[in-house]
Structures are given as structure tokens and as C-alpha cells.
Amino acid sequence: AQSVAQPEDQVNVAEGNPLTVKCTYSVSGNPYLFWYVQYPNRGLQFLLKYITGDNLVKGSYGFEAEFNKSQTSFHLKKPSALVSDSALYFCAVSSPGVTGGGNKLTFGTGTQLKVEL
């Protein structure tokens, strides 16, 4: 079985400061890792993913994430937060070795990011 843990329900950060949203995962085989963002009353939007290659992946809106195999983590980061980044962020994992493959995502419970002036 595959699973994702997002240990923080909410992260607060001041605008202009760096932000980190944490994610750890568990999966049999090679992990595919994803971050999605959800704005109020909307569906989720894809931000970035790690499939293979460079451990640091860059995505939309200046976000990046680092895959750490030894710590089974995939933390989301941004060097300078904006108020408009305030949203609900979901980490997700899949694996090519399971039925449904890379598209069968298991999501974490989400982390609410609040960026304040």
C-alpha cells in the first residue's frame, strides 16, 4: 500500500519569507511524487512532480520540491512567499508498479498555507 503524510495541518508565513510544506511518503518500488494546490471552492491544480532524475524539481508559480530518498520526503518550498500563495496544498504519491500505475495517486490530508502581510 502507498501512503502520504503531511504532518502540518496549517503553515503560517510572512510575505517575503521562505516557505516549506512538508511531505513524507511510503510506497513499494520507485515513487512518483506530486504536489497539487487547491484554492477555495475549486478543484485541485497540478504544481510539480518528481518521476526520475534531478532530485530538485521546479514547478509553477516559483515553487520547487526536493526528493530525498533516504528520508522518504518530498517537501515543497518557495524562496519568497506571496499572499496569493495562500491555499490548500496536497502531496501525492503513485508508483508505476501498481495497477493503475503512475496515475493512481494517493493524496495526503493537505496543509493549509496562510501567507500574511
Next chain:
Amino acid sequence: DAGITQSPRHKVTETGTPVTLRCHQTENHRYMYWYRQDPGHGLRLIHYSYGVKDTDKGEVSDGYSVSRSKTEDFLLTLESATSSQTSVYFCAISDPPETENTGELFFGEGSRLTVL
């Protein structure tokens, strides 16, 4: 947003009644999914489809059935709704997993269902 339309967007129903939610896409994607979103649980996969008449169960499929008679439509049916099925339901679409877009799902706006 990708061309995904969910209907109805809001529904209130009573325990024991059947409910059908519809997802319609104009993107010609082969894969379609139904998720439910609940506080403290994130999103959980109910059923998915990898082609017309080809469907499979997700992690929370009990009490739900699906049908896909054509590429653009994926229906989710609650045969006899229960209060535990009160949730926000999201449809998603994607390319097949063996493509470079693996894991990149496009989500609809959601359907909020309340079962009294």
C-alpha cells in the same frame, strides 16, 4: 480550467435515495476518476476508468458504482445514499500513465453532496 464539467454542483438528498453525479469532458482524455474530499482525509479515490466500459475500484468504492458508456462521460451513482456519503466529489481526467504526463490530473470544480 480543462474542459471538465460536473453536474450537479450542489445537491441535497435524503438517506436511501439514489443519486447520480455526472462528469463530462471535452478533452478526449482516456482516463477519468472520481474522488471524494473530506476534512482530515484529503482526497480518496472511489473509482476510475481507463476507457469506455473499462473501470476499476479505488480505495473507497463501497456504496458507489460507475459507468462509462462514451469517452466524454463518467457517471458516479450512489444506489442508496447514506449520511457518510456527504462529501465533495471531484472528477478528474488524465492521459494514460505510460505517457510523459503521468500523474498530471485535471480536476473539475467539484460537486457538493449533502445526505440528510
